[in-house]
Amino acid sequence: MRGNLFDNDACEAFNILDGELILYRNFLPIEYANNLFESCINEDGWGQDEIKIFGKTYLSPRLTKWYGDQAYEYSGLKHEAKPLPDYLMDLRMKVETQTGFDFNSVLINYYRNGDDGMGWHSDDEKELGMNPAIASYTIGAERRFSLKHKSKPLKPVNIVLPNNSLLLMSGQLQHHWKHALPKVRHLENPRLNFTFRKVLKLTK
Numbered sequence: 001m002r003g004n005l006f007d008n009d010a011c012e013a014f015n016i017l018d019g020e021l022i023l024y025r026n027f028l029p030i031e032y033a034n035n036l037f038e039s040c041i042n043e044d045g046w047g048q049d050e051i052k053i054f055g056k057t058y059l060s061p062r063l064t065k066w067y068g069d070q071a072y073e074y075s076g077l078k079h080e081a082k083p084l085p086d087y088l089m090d091l092r093m094k095v096e097t098q099t100g101f102d103f104n105s106v107l108i109n110y111y112r113n114g115d116d117g118m119g120w121h122s123d124d125e126k127e128l129g130m131n132p133a134i135a136s137y138t139i140g141a142e143r144r145f146s147l148k149h150k151s152k153p154l155k156p157v158n159i160v161l162p163n164n165s166l167l168l169m170s171g172q173l174q175h176h177w178k179h180a181l182p183k184v185r186h187l188e189n190p191r192l193n194f195t196f197r198k199v200l201k202l203t204k
């Protein structure tokens, strides 16, 4: 990273090669964020996906919920179309207004404590099209978000994602970079993350 393009209290654009990354801090009124956190965690619908590593099946270290106008498949897991509930329509509108992109789906990740995390991946499924914009809203525990370039010997990028922040990934980022949410020791506090995506209807 070669210094940031612009940086003020509310918004920070990271100067990285082959992709765009912007962090909006204090994105929503804190009351709104707190209510959303409580209602989303307490609402049912949480599942724990199975992941296969070298032929062995494990439960993924986080809980998830998926809503979207189109069916979507990631890491070999199929999500049927399921309309967004009202509270997510409202959040989506706020995210769309801030970012200027439109989204039709959201994957919600619930990291119950520091033992939960997400491994290295790119959100580059063909249903997301070329250069997808992904807006990732975080409430709860502050966690490190890491990125590594797939082919160039660049320094990894680490960003601490605070409570009530929105990270926008766009441009060629998913094509050239992988990202992860590493596990951390001795963290008891939970974190919720909403990743808004636009899933395209593919004609096969």
Ligand SMILES: O=C(O)CCC(=O)C(=O)O
Pocket: 107, 109, 118, 123, 136, 145, 179, 180, 181, 193, 195
């Ligand atoms: O929890 C995060 O901040 C990252 C989530 C993520 O990368 C994903 O859902 O694809």
Ligand SMILES: [Fe+2]
Pocket: 121, 122, 123, 179
């Ligand atoms: Fe991701």
